[in-house]
Amino acid sequence: MNYSIGEFSRVSQITVKALRLYHEKGILVPDFIDPESGYRYYSQEQIGEARVVSGLKTLGFSLGEIAEVLDECEEDGDLLDQLQKKRRELEKRVASYQRSIREIELVVSGKFADSANDETGEVVVEKTVPDLLVAGYKMTGRYSEIGSGFRILGRKAGKVLSGKPMCLYYDEEYKEDDAHFEPCFEVRSELEIEGVRFRVLDGGNALALLHKGPYERLAESYAKLFAAVKSKGLKIVSPTREIYHKGPGMILKGNPKRYVTEIQFLVR
Numbered sequence: 001m002n003y004s005i006g007e008f009s010r011v012s013q014i015t016v017k018a019l020r021l022y023h024e025k026g027i028l029v030p031d032f033i034d035p036e037s038g039y040r041y042y043s044q045e046q047i048g049e050a051r052v053v054s055g056l057k058t059l060g061f062s063l064g065e066i067a068e069v070l071d072e073c074e075e076d077g078d079l080l081d082q083l084q085k086k087r088r089e090l091e092k093r094v095a096s097y098q099r100s101i102r103e104i105e106l107v108v109s110g111k112f113a114d115s116a117n118d119e120t121g122e123v124v125v126e127k128t129v130p131d132l133l134v135a136g137y138k139m140t141g142r143y144s145e146i147g148s149g150f151r152i153l154g155r156k157a158g159k160v161l162s163g164k165p166m167c168l169y170y171d172e173e174y175k176e177d178d179a180h181f182e183p184c185f186e187v188r189s190e191l192e193i194e195g196v197r198f199r200v201l202d203g204g205n206a207l208a209l210l211h212k213g214p215y216e217r218l219a220e221s222y223a224k225l226f227a228a229v230k231s232k233g234l235k236i237v238s239p240t241r242e243i244y245h246k247g248p249g250m251i252l253k254g255n256p257k258r259y260v261t262e263i264q265f266l267v268r
Contacts (some may be wrong), residue, residue, distance in 0.1 A: 149183030
């Protein structure tokens with residue numbers, strides 16, 4: 001049984017306009033096209049294919065992604081892989097939207113204005129940082145993934161960890177997906193653990209600042225430190241450091257307004 005495009009529109013619940021677009025994109029090609037009239041006709045078997053296309057579109061797949069799915073997926077397992085890939089993409093998008101919402105809330109509540117007036121009392125200080133025996137777990141990825149590094153250190157080297165968690169940052173610029181950083185803990189002794197680096201982290205002269213509040217405002221404190229470095233004619237020794245005196249726990253996030261993060265720039 002063949003359906004005209006109008007009939008197929010009724011049985012598939014896809015508009016004629018969309019069916020023409022899908023034909024143009026090679027997503028849902030008519031089973032037969034009359035060479036004289038140019039009329040499109042669809043087969044009974046294509047109803048199921050149409051439902052797949054509609055379902056993928058509802059799940060947020062673009063036309064290009066739908067075409068890729070139809071071309072590459074031969075069985076349910078293949079489709080499951082594509083769905084999981086799409087889920088990860090949507091989760092990243094949701095996380096990005098949530099960050100934007102938090103930033104908007106900060107603006108609306110006047111937090112940025114308060115910071116501009118320097119009402120927090122956060123000032124740059126000079127200090128001497130001692131050498132530290134640390135265990136580190138080097139990572140490449142997004143800054144939001146730092147927590148997973150701390151969890152790995154806690155699981156693998158928990159019995160020798162001491163002090164506050166810290167993170168070393170090796171890039172000179174801000175990066176989105178391929179940042180280089182190293183979650184660390186001071187340790188009481190060294191162990192041989194695969195993937196974990198035990199070593200002495202050199203100390204020295206440093207400029208430091210205690211940032212009070214959510215991580216979304218860290219950029220403001222970094223700006224103060226960079227200004228201090230330039231005004232004193234100093235050079236930063238990589239990597240820079242963040243020490244988390246008060247922050248989210250392994251399970252509970254806590255109140256971001258009460259976070260205390262020390263940023264350290266070793267300088268020469």
